[in-house]
Structure formats: C-alpha cells, structure tokens
Amino acid sequence: MSTVVVVGTQWGDEGKGKITDFLAEKAEVVARYQGGNNAGHTIVFGGTKYKLHLIPSGIFYKEKICVIGNGMVVNPKALVEELDYLHSNGVSTDNLRISDRAHVIMPYHMKLDAAEEAKKGDNKIGTTLKGIGPAYMDKSARIGIRIADLMDKDIFEEKLRRNLEEKNRLFEKYYETEGFTTEEILEEYMQYVERIRPYVMDTSVVLNDAIDAGKRVLFEGAQGVMLDIDQGTYPFVTSSNPVAGGVCIGSGVGPTKIHHVVGVAKAYTSRVGDGPFPTELHDEVGNQIREVGREYGTTTGRPRRVGWFDSVVVRHARRVSGITALSLNSLDVLSGLKTVKICAAYRYKGEVIEHYPANLNVLAECEAVYEELPGWDEDITGVRSLDELPANARHYVERITQLTGIPLSTFSVGPGREQTNIVR
Ligand code: 2SA
Numbered sequence: 170m171s172t173v174v175v176v177g178t179q180w181g182d183e184g185k186g187k188i189t190d191f192l193a194e195k196a197e198v199v200a201r202y203q204g205g206n207n208a209g210h211t212i213v214f215g216g217t218k219y220k221l222h223l224i225p226s227g228i229f230y231k232e233k234i235c236v237i238g239n240g241m242v243v244n245p246k247a248l249v250e251e252l253d254y255l256h257s258n259g260v261s262t263d264n265l266r267i268s269d270r271a272h273v274i275m276p277y278h279m280k281l282d283a284a285e286e287a288k289k290g291d292n293k294i295g296t297t298l299k300g301i302g303p304a305y306m307d308k309s310a311r312i313g314i315r316i317a318d319l320m321d322k323d324i325f326e327e328k329l330r331r332n333l334e335e336k337n338r339l340f341e342k343y344y345e346t347e348g349f350t351t352e353e354i355l356e357e358y359m360q361y362v363e364r365i366r367p368y369v370m371d372t373s374v375v376l377n378d379a380i381d382a383g384k385r386v387l388f389e390g391a392q393g394v395m396l397d398i399d400q401g402t403y404p405f406v407t408s409s410n411p412v413a414g415g416v417c418i419g420s421g422v423g424p425t426k427i428h429h430v431v432g433v434a435k436a437y438t439s440r441v442g443d444g445p446f447p448t449e450l451h452d453e454v455g456n457q458i459r460e461v462g463r464e465y466g467t468t469t470g471r472p473r474r475v476g477w478f479d480s481v482v483v484r485h486a487r488r489v490s491g492i493t494a495l496s497l498n499s500l501d502v503l504s505g506l507k508t509v510k511i512c513a514a515y516r517y518k519g520e521v522i523e524h525y526p527a528n529l530n531v532l533a534e535c536e537a538v539y540e541e542l543p544g545w546d547e548d549i550t551g552v553r554s555l556d557e558l559p560a561n562a563r564h565y566v567e568r569i570t571q572l573t574g575i576p577l578s579t580f581s582v583g584p585g586r587e588q589t590n591i592v593r
C-alpha cells in the first residue's frame with residue numbers, strides 16, 4: 170500500500186471515516202493535513218461508536234502513529250477535550266504527534282467566524298463556526314500563532330497582545346461587540362500547554378522517516394474537494410486544501426512520496442452549508458434519502474442538503490486530485506426508489522458542458538443532464554460482492570464508474586465494517 174491519500178470527492182461526509190478506518194488497519198502511520206475541528210468522523214471500534222474531530226482515526230489502534238500535520242488549525246480546548254474523551258474510554262494517545270508548525274485557533278477566531286457569518290446575512294457561507302476561516306486568514310496574513318509559539322510563553326503572550334490590539338478594534342468598531350483581554354486568553358490557554366506539549370514535534374520528520382523506512386502511511390482528508398479553497402465552489406468553501414495536493418503542503422511530504430489517491434463518494438450527493446448544488450433534490454425523494462441516509466452533520470447536527478450523484482463533480486475531483494481508485498458508499502440508501510438518476514453533464518444556454526464552471530452565475534443557470542436508470546427494491550445491506558447486487562444496482566454502480574472514469578475499489582452497503590466490500 171505504501172502512501173495512500175483518502176480524499177472526499179464531493180462536499181464532505183462521503184464516509185471517509187469508514188474507508189480510512191478500513192485502510193488504517195494496514196497502515197503504520199495515519200496523518201491529517203488540513204482543516205481542524207470542523208471535521209467530524211464517526212468510527213465504530215470494538216462495537217462502540219466514537220466521534221472524532223481532530224485526532225486521526227488511527228488512534229484506536231495502539232501501535233499506530235497518528236499525526237496532526239502542519240496544515241491543520243488546532244483548537245487547543247477541543248484537542249484537550251478529545252484527549253480526555255479518548256482517555257475516559259480507555260484509548261491511549263501516546264502515539265499522537267502534533268506539528269509545531271500547525272496554527273492555533275484562538276477564541277477571537279471563533280467569535281470572528283460568527284460575527285462575519287451574521288454580517289453576511291443571506292450571503293453567509295454556512296460555516297461550522299469553529300473559527301477555521303479566521304485562523305487561516307491570520308496564517309496567510311502572517312500574524313497567526315503556531316503551536317511552537319504557544320509552547321513558548323514569551324512569544325505567545327507577545328503575539329497574543331499584538332493580535333488583540335487589532336482584533337479588539339475590529340470587534341468594537343466594525344462588529345460592534347466586545348473583544349477579549351490578553352489576560353483572560355492567556356490564563357485559559359496556559360492550562361492547555363502542558364497537556365499538549367508531550368505530543369509536539371516536527372511531524373515532517375516523523376512522516377518522512379516513516380516513509381523512508383518503508384512504512385505505510387495513510388493521509389486522511391477532511392471535508393471534500395468541492396470545499397477546497399482553490400478547487401471548490403468558492404467562496405462557499407472551507408479555508409484549507411482538502412485536495413490530495415494539500416498533503417504535500419499540509420504535512421511536509423514531497424509529491425514524489427505519494428503513491429495512491431482514493432476518492433470517496435456517496436452513491437448520491439449531500440452538502441451541508443450554503444452554496445451551489447446543481448443536482449439538489451427539493452422533493453419527497455430528497456427527504457427519503459435524507460432520512461434513510463441519516464444525513465445530519467456530525468459536528469453541528471445540521472440537516473444536510475441531498476441530491477443525485479453528480480459525475481461532473483466527481484470527474485472534477487478525479488482530475489484535481491489525481492484519484493486512482495473510487496470508494497463508493499451508502500449504496501443501500503437508494504434501495505426502494507423507482508428510478509435513480511446520475512448527472513452526466515450540465516446544460517448551459519443550450520450547450521452541454523462537461524467541466525465544473527468557476528463562475529457562480531453560470532453555475533446557477535446550469536441544468537443537470539440526467540441519465541435515469543431503473544431502481545431496485547431489494548434490501549442490499551447483506552450483499553458482500555458486486556455479483557450479489559441486484560442487476561439494476563450493479564448497473565448503477567457500473568454507470569458511475571464509467572462516467573467518472575475511476576476504477577471501483579470498494580463499495581459499501583451500510584455503516585458496519587463488514588458492509589464495506591473490496592472490489593480490487
Ligand atoms: P468552515 O467551518 O469554515 O470549514 O465551513 C466552510 C464550509 O465548509 C463546510 N464544511 C463541512 N461540510 C461537511 N462536513 C463537514 N464536517 C462536519 C461533518 C460538519 C457538520 O462531519 O458533518 O457537522 O456540520 C464540514 N466542515 C466544513 C461548511 O458546511 C461550509 O459550507
């Protein structure tokens with residue numbers, strides 16, 4: 170397996186946790202490279218269901234090294250809570266490694282996230298309100314506080330004081346709300362420092378040493394390609410790079426060391442948050458998929474918008490991430506529908522377009538060109554191979570692989586580990 174990247178090919182929640190967990194079994198190192206506690210992975214381990222937001226899911230295996238890469242933004246409070254949560258469930262976190270170059274989410278980032286969303290009104294992004302965007306803004310503006318800075322009280326205090334001068338002015342003058350004092354944040358954050366310190370190091374060294382020693386490393390993406398700040402539906406995106414190339418930037422591993430990219434997709438599409446969604450369903454079929462698929466956000470509990478499978482989206486994801494294998498999830502959710510549709514292309518002013526447009530006005534006028542296929546009534550949750558699928562379901566999967574141009578590697582018919590079937 171060597172180095173494998175798992176990326177979401179849609180707008181997140183494709184079931185990456187399931188396939189990561191599946192592949193993590195064979196990996197020796199599991200790393201995250203972007204995002205923060207805006208992600209939500211549900212993992213079933215030893216019969217218990219766990220929810221993780223920051224720490225890679227490999228943590229449930231005692232011997233695996235788990236890395237929080239430099240491309241992530243870390244909320245120390247959320248991290249300490251996750252450590253406590255794992256410890257109280259008897260899970261050891263001794264093998265966790267946190268990059269000293271990762272950026273720290275501060276209380277003012279969360280407050281700015283909320284204030285900015287409120288200010289945008291109807292044009293809001295629909296963020297998770299975890300302070301992700303503002304933390305990455307500070308990173309780009311070169312005023313961010315890194316984990317290495319947090320570990321050095323003098324640097325931390327100095328950076329915090331300088332940041333607050335500016336942020337407090339923003340809060341008071343622009344957002345008309347109260348700011349923070351250096352002392353209150355310092356007091357809170359110093360409690361986290363010693364809890365985090367044992368895990369902090371240069372994780373690029375950890376990862377490269379592991380790869381050079383022939384160990385298998387798994388990179389788990391959060392969110393999805395369509396939420397990528399460069400390749401997604403900008404500005405309705407997150408502020409990081411979930412695309413496979415994000416691994417290099419967000420973990421300090423060069424592109425020559427990445428071998429395989431697995432793209433994860435649901436057999437339909439879901440999106441939580443605002444922004445374009447050409448195949449969105451607003452009818453009873455949409456409601457049925459939402460309820461059967463339990464399409465509610467792991468982090469915020471928000472109901473997800475749902476729609477038909479969009480091959481324009483997944484082809485876009487394949488190209489920008491160099492995807493070599495498709496992991497198709499939640500096929501069982503579509504059982505019982507009379508017909509199922511796949512979006513093959515878009516039609517814009519009478520012209521067929523095959524690529525995802527950047528211009529949101531063009532996109533808004535794009536009409537999905539569907540292929541309608543016969544559905545299947547059978548309960549397929551017990552299916553363990555492609556051959557066992559009813560002919561219509563098999564045909565549906567085949568059509569998806571043809572339209573996306575990605576060879577199928579696994580398909581799942583339910584949340585259980587045994588319900589993920591290997592194809593090749
Ligand atoms: P943010 O908070 O700045 O990253 O939000 C920007 C956009 O990115 C979307 N986003 C997500 N979409 C799907 N899943 C995500 N993770 C959680 C989950 C979300 C949840 O596992 O379900 O529980 O609601 C995630 N994180 C960010 C977000 O909706 C905005 O559209």
Ligand code: MG
Nearest residue numbers: 182209210467
């Ligand atoms: Mg999720």
